[in-house]
Amino acid sequence: MENKTIIAETNSKSLSLAGVGEASYIDLYKQHHESIKKHSAAVMNDSRDASFALFEELRFPTTALENYKYSDLKAALAIDYGLNINRIPIPVNPYDVFKCDVPGIQSYLFFVVNDAFYPTMDTKALKLPEGVIIGSLKEIAETRPELLKEYYGKLSTSKKDGLVAFNGAFAQDGFFMYVPKNVQLTKPVQLVNIMRSDVDFMANSHNLIILEEGAKAQLLVCDHTVDEVRFLSNRVTEVFVGEHATYEHYKLENTHTKTTNLSTLLIDQRASSNVIANVITLHNGVTRNTVEIDLDGEHCETQLCGMVIGDKNQQVDNFTSIIHNKPNCNSHELFKYVLDGFAKGGFTGKLLVAKDAQKTTAFQTNRNILLNKTAKMRTKPQLEIYADDVKCSHGATIGSLDETAKFYMQSRGISEPEARLLLMFAFTNDVIEFIRIPALQDRIKMLVEKRLRGELSKCEGCVICQ
Amino acid sequence: MLEIKNLHANINGKEIIKGLSLTVNAGEIHAIMGPNGAGKSTLSSVLTGNPAFTVTEGQVTFNGKNLLELTPEDRSREGIFLSFQYPVEIPGVSMVNFMRTAVNEHRKYKNLDPISATDFLRLMREKKELVEMDNKLANRSVNEGFSGGEKKRNEIFQMAMLNPLLSILDETDSGLDIDALRIVANGVNKLKSPDNASIVITHYQRLLDYIIPDFVHVLYDGRIVKSGGKELAYELEERGYDWIKKEVEEAAI
Ligand SMILES: Nc1ncnc2c1ncn2[C@@H]1O[C@H](COP(=O)(O)OP(=O)(O)OP(=O)(O)O)[C@@H](O)[C@H]1O
Ligand SMILES: [Mg+2]
Numbered sequence: 001m002e003n004k005t006i007i008a009e010t011n012s013k014s015l016s017l018a019g020v021g022e023a024s025y026i027d028l029y030k031q032h033h034e035s036i037k038k039h040s041a042a043v044m045n046d047s048r049d050a051s052f053a054l055f056e057e058l059r060f061p062t063t064a065l066e067n068y069k070y071s072d073l074k075a076a077l078a079i080d081y082g083l084n085i086n087r088i089p090i091p092v093n094p095y096d097v098f099k100c101d102v103p104g105i106q107s108y109l110f111f112v113v114n115d116a117f118y119p120t121m122d123t124k125a126l127k128l129p130e131g132v133i134i135g136s137l138k139e140i141a142e143t144r145p146e147l148l149k150e151y152y153g154k155l156s157t158s159k160k161d162g163l164v165a166f167n168g169a170f171a172q173d174g175f176f177m178y179v180p181k182n183v184q185l186t187k188p189v190q191l192v193n194i195m196r197s198d199v200d201f202m203a204n205s206h207n208l209i210i211l212e213e214g215a216k217a218q219l220l221v222c223d224h225t226v227d228e229v230r231f232l233s234n235r236v237t238e239v240f241v242g243e244h245a246t247y248e249h250y251k252l253e254n255t256h257t258k259t260t261n262l263s264t265l266l267i268d269q270r271a272s273s274n275v276i277a278n279v280i281t282l283h284n285g286v287t288r289n290t291v292e293i294d295l296d297g298e299h300c301e302t303q304l305c306g307m308v309i310g311d312k313n314q315q316v317d318n319f320t321s322i323i324h325n326k327p328n329c330n331s332h333e334l335f336k337y338v339l340d341g342f343a344k345g346g347f348t349g350k351l352l353v354a355k356d357a358q359k360t361t362a363f364q365t366n367r368n369i370l371l372n373k374t375a376k377m378r379t380k381p382q383l384e385i386y387a388d389d390v391k392c393s394h395g396a397t398i399g400s401l402d403e404t405a406k407f408y409m410q411s412r413g414i415s416e417p418e419a420r421l422l423l424m425f426a427f428t429n430d431v432i433e434f435i436r437i438p439a440l441q442d443r444i445k446m447l448v449e450k451r452l453r454g455e456l457s458k459c460e461g462c463v464i465c466q
Numbered sequence: 467m468l469e470i471k472n473l474h475a476n477i478n479g480k481e482i483i484k485g486l487s488l489t490v491n492a493g494e495i496h497a498i499m500g501p502n503g504a505g506k507s508t509l510s511s512v513l514t515g516n517p518a519f520t521v522t523e524g525q526v527t528f529n530g531k532n533l534l535e536l537t538p539e540d541r542s543r544e545g546i547f548l549s550f551q552y553p554v555e556i557p558g559v560s561m562v563n564f565m566r567t568a569v570n571e572h573r574k575y576k577n578l579d580p581i582s583a584t585d586f587l588r589l590m591r592e593k594k595e596l597v598e599m600d601n602k603l604a605n606r607s608v609n610e611g612f613s614g615g616e617k618k619r620n621e622i623f624q625m626a627m628l629n630p631l632l633s634i635l636d637e638t639d640s641g642l643d644i645d646a647l648r649i650v651a652n653g654v655n656k657l658k659s660p661d662n663a664s665i666v667i668t669h670y671q672r673l674l675d676y677i678i679p680d681f682v683h684v685l686y687d688g689r690i691v692k693s694g695g696k697e698l699a700y701e702l703e704e705r706g707y708d709w710i711k712k713e714v715e716e717a718a719i
Contacts, residue, residue, distance in 0.1 A: 050542060063624045189576075404554050405554050407554075409555070409559075409564070410537070410538035410542070411515075411516075412542055412624060413539050414539060414564075414568050414569050416537050416539065418567060418571070422556075422559050422564070422567065425558070426557060430558065
């Protein structure tokens with residue numbers, strides 16, 4: 001019996017029968033795991049059944065779970081999405097659809113359409129530095145299994161998280177990047193995820209990023225939805241940052257309100273590595289970002305920040321975790337939300353300092369502005385500190401716009417709406433300041449301003465890119 | 467230019483301004499003195515439209531317009547400027563962006579095009595020189611981390627940029643060192659013209675040596691209880707306010 005939509009031919013639902021929710025996905029896996037595996041690679045299949053078994057046990061997360069208290073995914077997960085298990089090519093040429101360049105940004109540009117890496121026109125023409133490999137996870141898992149074996153699933157399969165387990169069972173492809181020892185990418189890599197389908201659609205992609213010792217890379221991940229249908233993206237990204245390596249990860253979401261964006265970013269940092277992760281939600285539907293960074297060597301530097309601008313019925317939950325396992329590391333966390341309409345925000349800042357992680361410095365700040373009485377914000381710092389010689393602080397505030405500052409501006413002739421805008425923009429500005437790519441910083445400033453002026457609210461396509 | 471008649475205003479139901487009247491004509495400088503808590507800053511707040519205060523009675527006209535009907539921003543665009551007793555820090559909003567927005571809003575109100583980048587820079591430079599303001603301050607966020615004196619100087623800089631018809635200086639002299647006081651006063655004097663007017667709120671006669679007032683008023687308990695020429699300031703400096711309070715009490719009997 002079939003009870004799940006599988007995209008069997010382009011643009012049509014051929015295997016659609018009633019049945020939604022977890023049970024239908026479980027049936028789907030049981031009946032189609034051979035196809036799933038056939039259209040993926042051995043390295044990815046090795047842990048697939050185990051992931052599935054874990055999902056069967058955990059199921060989709062609900063708000064009853066402490067870590068998902070602020071993520072109400074029930075409605076989003078109850079939709080009957082199609083899955084493209086047989087890897088039918090989706091007819092879209094992203095290069096045509098998206099003239100995707102942040103002006104002034106010279107980047108290596110790649111696309112993932114739904115959950116399939118889009119074959120890049122000519123990798124050679126990109127002139128990637130010697131030894132750097134960027135491409136389809138599935139393809140590289142087939143052609144260079146030795147590259148991934150040590151890494152694939154190493155951060156994700158141990159997670160007791162239903163979404164991550166589901167991804168392990170269903171993900172067949174994704175983005176892969178390998179930067180060998182001491183190689184530094186001088187241009188940022190831009191990964192554009194495009195959701196494109198004629199039926200409600202679910203994409204499970206898995207990204208794997210490996211930076212060897214002394215390597216350096218910047219990755220800009222943009223999420224866009226194209227069509228008016230409902231999308232669910234469940235993505236897991238594993239990042240391994242070697243000793244003395246520097247990695248910057250910018251995630252910029254600009255999707256429509258029918259999108260559910262579930263993203264898990266798992267980063268492992270080795271000694272003396274430097275990581276920036278910046279998660280910006282400009283426009284969305286329902287978003288859950290899980291960011292977990294483990295500091296597994298001394299002298300690591302970590303900067304984790306994010307921003308949310310929400311209105312309408314948008315929902316954004318950022319669940320973050322920084323674990324200091326070793327001494328002498330610094331972490332800095334900053335998240336800011338501006339919420340209007342009926343938007344709901346959630347923030348969890350978990351910070352764990354292990355017993356022998358002495359001389360840790362860890363600062364965490366979450367500041368939120370609610371522009372009306374109907375928007376809601378819930379925030380939870382969660383500090384567990386087992387070492388005694390540490391400097392840690394955290395602060396969370398929920399407030400409204402500073403009326404005194406607003407009046408001061410108005411008294412200089414600045415209109416009330418403009419004064420509000422300047423204050424909101426100022427409020428989010430320090431998160432933007434953390435972006436180390438100047439052209440991207442400028443672009444995001446412009447987009448944030450547009451968003452705050454309400455000019456981005458009808459976003460359907462790739463505003464970032466057009 | 468400005469005519470205040472029998473003004474009553476309160477905050478959270480507490481009446482602070484209790485029947486105040488004052489007329490200011492173009493070309494005049496009025497000093498307002500008075501003990502702490504008399505209502506001097508409240509008067510400035512009410513004139514600039516601070517929403518924390520409620521006017522319950524009286525009229526205020528500014529160049530023939532009913533001032534109390536105007537939004538704070540329109541009062542500014544009409545030519546009213548307040549140098550705040552406590553200037554506000556606005557982290558993340560740069561002085562440059564703040565001033566450019568303000569100047570352009572004023573221009574828009576007069577149906578003028580936005581100021582060009584070069585004209586704006588020239589204007590900034592010129593006015594910074596007028597108040598001898600450090601370049602570094604102009605590149606920072608509005609008042610953020612400014613010293614007390616720097617904030618006051620910044621108020622006069624903004625006043626110079628916006629070129630108001632009526633400027634209200636609320637204790638602009640407090641917190642200024644002797645040199646800064648002279649510079650700020652000079653700035654005010656240079657901006658003076660037959661078309662504009664100033665209300666200078668101060669506790670110290672010293673400022674009035676630099677900015678010479680045509681009238682001195684004493685504000686006490688929400689009303690102007692005594693007015694005179696600049697010699698009144700000297701008298702207050704010497705004798706304090708007790709005799710005035712006594713006069714008021716005697717008059718009430
Ligand atoms: N937000 C408020 N709530 C209640 N009372 C207030 C508020 N703001 C001002 N007041 C009161 O109003 C009265 C007048 O205050 P105002 O600041 O106008 O005095 P001032 O004459 O400017 O004094 P100073 O010389 O100390 O600056 C004071 O008694 C003050 O406590
Ligand atoms: Mg005062």
